[in-house]
Structures are given as structure tokens and as C-alpha cells.
Amino acid sequence: MKGWRTGLAIGLALAVWRSSPGLAEEASPSLHPATEYLSTGMKAEQADLARNRGMLWVDQGAALWRQAQGVAGKACADCHGEAEASMRGVAARYPAVDATSNRLLNLEGRINQCRTTRQQAQALAYESNELLGLTAFIAYQSRGLPVNVATGGPAQPYVEAGRKLWNERQGQLNLACAQCHEAKAGHKLRGDTISSGVGTGYPVYRLEWQGMxxxxxxxxxCQLGVRAIQFDQGAPEYLALELYLASRAAGLPIETPALRR
Ligand code: HEC
Ligand code: HEC
Structure with missing residues (x-):
């Protein structure tokens, strides 16, 4: 009887904790980043920067950082100096609403904004080695720092849009992101162990992609997996989802470049 009462009290306390605003966005100990489920060998490779294959892209990004580009003939470094100092902690705050354009930008979008407006060069294509390299290089400057995105003010409608998408059933399999990444986290699916879907190690080197x-x-x-219509990289829906994922992951360390199967 006593145990039952204690159980109820804890249940109620949890319900109150979950519903109190602010606290809900704190890092939850029940979130399981995908790194947790890597084999011992891959975990070791991810941790060892001398062997981590993602570092090839980070190095490529570091080289681009110093190259003059575009009509302006400027390098990122000409304005931002050493990335180790100027870009430290930046990735942990993205996606963020850009005050000038009032648009939600992820790191890729932010880099391309500087490419087009400051360097007066062409935007880099999503998934190009150049953009993956620069993104990985900048995110790497935040490796180990806690995710810390703004979720209030102008960001709030985007967080809500992302949360809605997260909980919406989609595709022929009629499954929501949450159904796999909350209800089934820790379960096996086609050789993978389903994580909490936090995405704090991106861009990642994935064996299946043989690249970044x-x-x-x-x-x-993930959308293909449930036979849903896929959005394009950089689409507003993915940006909102990305911000929502980061809001769930608040406090978890950035792991870029992570390794995945
Ligand atoms: C001519 C100067 C200039 C160049 C060249 C330039 N930037 Fe910027 N960048 C800025 C300024 C100024 C800001 C902040 C103001 C703004 O534009 O919002 C900024 C902001 C940023 C931010 C956001 C920082 C934050 O704290 O939110 C990132 C990331 C960034 N730049 C990356 C790059 C990269 C990568 C390159 C090279 C591809 C680059 N920039 C080239 C001037 C420049
Ligand atoms: C049918 C189950 C399923 C659904 C539905 C699903 N995913 Fe996934 N997702 C996976 C599997 C399996 C992986 C690879 C293993 C892992 O990291 O969880 C994955 C990986 C991820 C990752 C990468 C984690 C990492 O750090 O590498 C993110 C982020 C993610 N999913 C987000 C989403 C989002 C957002 C949605 C909804 C649009 C979604 N997933 C829908 C099964 C699913």
C-alpha cells in the first residue's frame, strides 16, 4: 500500500515537473544520444581525433576558412580571425532567428548568408563537401559545449512548428518521429538501435554514406523509412524540426564530428 502511494506521489511530481514551463526544455537524463549505442570500436574512433574520419572534413573547412572568395575577395578569417576564438560556442546557439532577415537560420544557412552578402560569392550547395566542411569546422569549435538555443521570443513559433511535426504521424507507415524516438528508443530496428534523435553530432561521418x-x-x-514525402535539405520544415530537436537536447554536449553506422 505504502509503495503504491509513493509511486503515485512520484508520478504526480513528474507530471508537475514535465508541465512546468522552462524546466521542460532542460536536458533530460532520459535522452539517449546515438553515440551511446555505437560499438566500442566506433566510440573509440569518434573520441580519437587522430582517427576520426569526420576530421577530414573539419580540416577541409579550416582550409576554406582562410581562402579569399567571391567578388569581395575576402576570407572568413579576414573578418572573423581565428575560429578557435570567434566561433567557440556559436554552433551551440543554432538554429537561431536572424535579427536582420527575421528568418530562422541553421549553421549552414548562416554560413551561406556570409558567403552571399559578405563575400559576395555563390551560396554553397547543401551536402557539398565545402558546406559540410565549413559547418563541421564551425561546429567542431563547440565540441563538448552544451546545446543552448534560444526558444523564446521570435524563436517560439518555430519551436512550436517543430514540436507539431515531431508528433505528427506521416507516411505510408503512419508513424510520428516521437513514436520511434520516444516510445521506441533503445529498441532495435534493421540493425540500428533507435536513439532519442537528438542530432548533436552533425554533420556526421556515416559508414552507410561512406562520407559526411x-x-x-x-x-x-527517417522520412524515407516511413515512406513519407521527403522535404529538401534546408526546407522550413526541417529547420523548425532542427530547432525543436535542439530545444529537447538543451544541455547535451555537441559531438561534431560524430560517427554513425
Ligand atoms: C566581410 C566580413 C565577413 C566575412 C568575409 C564573413 N563574415 Fe561571417 N559575419 C560577419 C559579420 C559582420 C557577422 C555578424 C553580423 C551579421 O552579419 O549578422 C557575421 C556572422 C557570422 C556567423 C554568426 C556568428 C554568431 O555569433 O551568430 C557565422 C557562423 C559566420 N559569420 C560565418 C562565416 C563564414 C563561415 C565565413 C566564410 C565563408 C564568413 N562568416 C565570412 C562578417 C563576415
Ligand atoms: C520508424 C522509426 C523512425 C521514425 C518514424 C523516425 N526515425 Fe529518426 N531514426 C530512426 C533510426 C533507426 C535512426 C538511426 C539510429 C538512431 O540514431 O536513432 C534514426 C536517426 C535519427 C536521428 C539521428 C540521430 C543521430 O545522432 O545520429 C535524428 C536526429 C532523427 N532520427 C530524427 C527524426 C525525426 C525528426 C523524425 C520525424 C521526421 C524521425 N527521426 C522519424 C528511426 C526513425
Whole structure:
């Protein structure tokens, strides 16, 4: 009887905790990043930067950072200096609403905004090695730092849109993101162990891709998995989802470049 009462009290306390605003966005100990389910060998490779294959893209990004580009003939470094200092912690705040354009930008979008307006160069294509490299290079400057996106003010409608998409059933299999990544986290699916879908290690080096890929490429794979219509990389729906994922992952460390099967 006593145990039952205690159980009820804990249940109620949890319900109150979950519904209190602000607290709900704190890092939850029940979130399982995909790294947790990597084999011991892959975990070791991810941790060892000398062997981590994603570092090839980080190095490519570092080289691009110093190259003059576009009509302006400027390198990123000409304006931003050493990325180790100027870009530290930046990736942890993205996606973010850009005050000038009032648009939600992820890191890729933010980089391309500087490409087009500051360097006066062509935007880099999504999934190009150049954009993956620069994104990985900048995210790498935040490796180990906690995800810390703004979710209030102008960001709030995007968080809500992302949350709605997360919970919406879709595709021929009629499954929501949440049904796999909340209800089935820790379960096996076609050789994978389903994680909580936090996405804090992107861009990642994925064996199946034999290369680096963006978070949006991964989201396309998830939508294909349920036979849903896939959005394009950079689509507003994926940007909103990306922000919602980051809001769930608040406090978890950035792991870029992570490795995946
Ligand atoms: C001519 C100067 C200039 C160049 C070249 C330039 N940027 Fe920027 N960048 C800025 C300025 C100024 C800002 C902040 C103001 C703004 O535009 O919003 C900024 C902002 C950023 C931010 C957001 C930082 C934050 O704290 O949110 C990132 C990321 C960034 N730049 C990356 C790059 C990359 C990558 C390149 C090269 C491809 C580049 N920039 C080239 C001037 C430049
Ligand atoms: C049928 C189950 C299923 C559905 C539905 C699904 N996913 Fe996934 N997802 C997976 C599997 C399996 C993986 C690969 C293993 C893992 O990391 O969870 C994955 C990987 C991911 C990852 C990468 C995690 C990492 O760190 O590498 C993210 C983020 C993600 N999914 C988000 C989503 C979103 C957003 C949706 C809805 C649009 C969605 N997923 C729908 C099964 C699903």
C-alpha cells in the first residue's frame, strides 16, 4: 500500500515537473544520444581525433576558412580571425532567428548568408563537401559545449512548428518521429538501435554514406523509412524540426564530428 502511494506521489511530481514551463526544455537524463549505442570500436574512433574520419572534413573547412572568395575577395578569417576564438560556442546557439532577415537560420544557412552578402560569392550547395566542411569546422569549435538555443521570443513559433511535426504521424507507415524516438528508443530496428534523435553530432561521418552528411540528410532518411514525402535539405520544415530537436537536447554536449553506422 505504502509503495503504491509513493509511486503515485512520484508520478504526480513528474507530471508537475514535465508541465512546468522552462524546466521542460532542460536536458533530460532520459535522452539517449546515438553515440551511446555505437560499438566500442566506433566510440573509440569518434573520441580519437587522430582517427576520426569526420576530421577530414573539419580540416577541409579550416582550409576554406582562410581562402579569399567571391567578388569581395575576402576570407572568413579576414573578418572573423581565428575560429578557435570567434566561433567557440556559436554552433551551440543554432538554429537561431536572424535579427536582420527575421528568418530562422541553421549553421549552414548562416554560413551561406556570409558567403552571399559578405563575400559576395555563390551560396554553397547543401551536402557539398565545402558546406559540410565549413559547418563541421564551425561546429567542431563547440565540441563538448552544451546545446543552448534560444526558444523564446521570435524563436517560439518555430519551436512550436517543430514540436507539431515531431508528433505528427506521416507516411505510408503512419508513424510520428516521437513514436520511434520516444516510445521506441533503445529498441532495435534493421540493425540500428533507435536513439532519442537528438542530432548533436552533425554533420556526421556515416559508414552507410561512406562520407559526411548533414542533419537534414539524416531527416530525409527517417522520412524515407516511413515512406513519407521527403522535404529538401534546408526546407522550413526541417529547420523548425532542427530547432525543436535542439530545444529537447538543451544541455547535451555537441559531438561534431560524430560517427554513425
Ligand atoms: C566581410 C566580413 C565577413 C566575412 C568575409 C564573413 N563574415 Fe561571417 N559575419 C560577419 C559579420 C559582420 C557577422 C555578424 C553580423 C551579421 O552579419 O549578422 C557575421 C556572422 C557570422 C556567423 C554568426 C556568428 C554568431 O555569433 O551568430 C557565422 C557562423 C559566420 N559569420 C560565418 C562565416 C563564414 C563561415 C565565413 C566564410 C565563408 C564568413 N562568416 C565570412 C562578417 C563576415
Ligand atoms: C520508424 C522509426 C523512425 C521514425 C518514424 C523516425 N526515425 Fe529518426 N531514426 C530512426 C533510426 C533507426 C535512426 C538511426 C539510429 C538512431 O540514431 O536513432 C534514426 C536517426 C535519427 C536521428 C539521428 C540521430 C543521430 O545522432 O545520429 C535524428 C536526429 C532523427 N532520427 C530524427 C527524426 C525525426 C525528426 C523524425 C520525424 C521526421 C524521425 N527521426 C522519424 C528511426 C526513425
Amino acid at each position: 552528411g548533414s542533419l537534414h540528410r539524416r531527416l530525409r532518411a
